[in-house]
Amino acid sequence: MTTIVKPVNARRSISIPWGHIFLWILATLGAVVAVYRLFYGLGAATNLSDGRPWGLWISFDVVTGVALAAGGFTIGFIVKILHLKRFYPILRPTILTAFLGYVIAASSVVLDIGLPWRIWHPLVYQNFHSPMLEVALCVMTYTTVLALEVSDPFFEGMGWKSAKRVVEVFMIPLMVLGVVLSTMHQSSLGTLFVLASKRVFGLWKTGYLPLLFFISAVAVGLAMTILEANFAASAYDMDAEQDLLGDLGLYAAWVLLTYLVIKISTLVGSGGVRDLWSGGINNVLYFVEVIGGIILPMILLFIPSIRKSRKALFRTAWIVVLGVVLNRLDVSFFGFAGTPYIPTWMEWAINISMISAAILFYDFFVRHFPIFNNEH
């Protein structure tokens, strides 16, 4: 059986302690800032205001981060539900990163809401008309699902056979549940900005945002999987299996084509076309997003020689990711009406620290548990 990442020397730890130390410093700094935020409030730690109620944490960690973590359900669907077993080797690393992505999103929400100790309220007080409730419940449930999925290699590594057997029994239902929940909240993140459409700039203002968010989440999920396989391959001294990644690239190309067609037709349908030439930064961003972030990588991914080259595919996957990141930020940050806002250093610190902590955890987990060298 072919594998995407072949363990060449997986046990050899990466010999860059300086990187580790640096990450630890960043992570600790963020933890200190988080404590400050809890004791002094949002006004002290952030530049948010009545004219700008949502900022970096929501736009970047939640709206963008959740999209980037879409690899987890995409690859779960491919491996476990479509039975494309040859992709199995990237299942575990991708699910691990997805899990960490959701933990980052959830932690950001805890710090972002005004009363963090009430984070459990959506379990008890519910307005089923609110897309926010759906996002909250889905993210809570899905993070649990991902934790259970990650517990499989964990139990395996610990040698807890009976626990692993229990989790294995539920693996398929968990994957199905993951797909359902992801479809729900990836699209509901778009619904959030339909109800709040007054603030969304004309070029992104459409009732089809939920659909667009979902499709682009699939595209970015595929691209993230390609990236992760490459990162893992270089960081842990392994080989990436180009054929399989190339196939993922081809899937991504088709998804991007679908995305493009729907995106353009909704722009025409919603009358947003008249905003195309209205001048200003939003127009530039829109063109960069559509031409640079969708059309360009789509064409590249349809070219076989690009998919065959490790470097070219890797770079193209990056373009896809950046395109979707730009889209999420366009909707929720750049094109989002409100008083001018520049995040404080503390907002950035929390952001960067959580990513650092996630990398440290990933590194630890990968080296102690069977993420790459599994027996399948």
Next chain:
Amino acid sequence: MGNKTLDRREFLKIAGASVGGLLLTAGGAAAAESSKTGDGIKSVPNGYAMLYDATKCVGCRACQTACREANHTPPELDVTGNYDEPMDLSGDTWTLIKLYKDPSESSFVKKQCMHCIDPACVTACPLGALHITPEGAVAYHQDICFGCRYCMVACPFEVPRYQWRSVTPYIQKCDFCVSNGRLEHGETPACVVACPTGALKFGTRPELLSEAHERIKKETNTYVDHIFGEHEAGGTHALYLSAVPFEKLGFPKLNDTPYPAKITIPLDIGVPGIIVGMTTFATGTYFVTGRKEERTKKEETHDNDS
């Protein structure tokens, strides 16, 4: 305050469904069920309303001060520290008289929550902290809110404000004097009582609408032929008459569709559709591709690792 309480039975149903996973469809059914009944969400189109006639307002700000007293909001001092002079609505200021002035015309305007018939904020609130009272006012349960601020983002009039400087911040906005008990006791809101010129009037929405139409008809030269709030975003319980075009007074140009109506398809049809459709699709695909794999496995024995 309203009586939107949690329905524990419903919660257990949903929680069970979410955790159990396999019961997802039941969760969808429960969600659909609750969307039909959902109290605190149902609009009260003929509830109490307030009519503000900008042509009668002299800018004395008595309403502003009365609001402070009734709701115990602290004054917001200007730079000199001598005057209570907020620049905009805020966590401490629920209503505010602003002045519009250009070379040819000028007008005062009262800023406050519009008490939409179909409020975006109420639909937005994931917890039901914002709710519609039986009187038609849009009020707030501070014990429920966890501070996601989606209401602030969703409100087309940008009304809800936050206590940014507090460590235990809450959403703040006009609630038609529901939380201070006036409305319940049959009293009109404090600002209306304080108004010396009759620029503010309280009554039922149909009453006030017909009165507003009457005033426009009688004094066609005075008024702009438009009652702001009659149709905007599905209609509001704060109604405005003015001699100056409403855009100049800072009112947004909105069409008649209520904002919550924009998400009924993705939410009420899309979500149950996804739950049922995706579960079926994923499970079905699993079995179909699984069987195909079995077949190929039988046909060719393939070795396990490369």
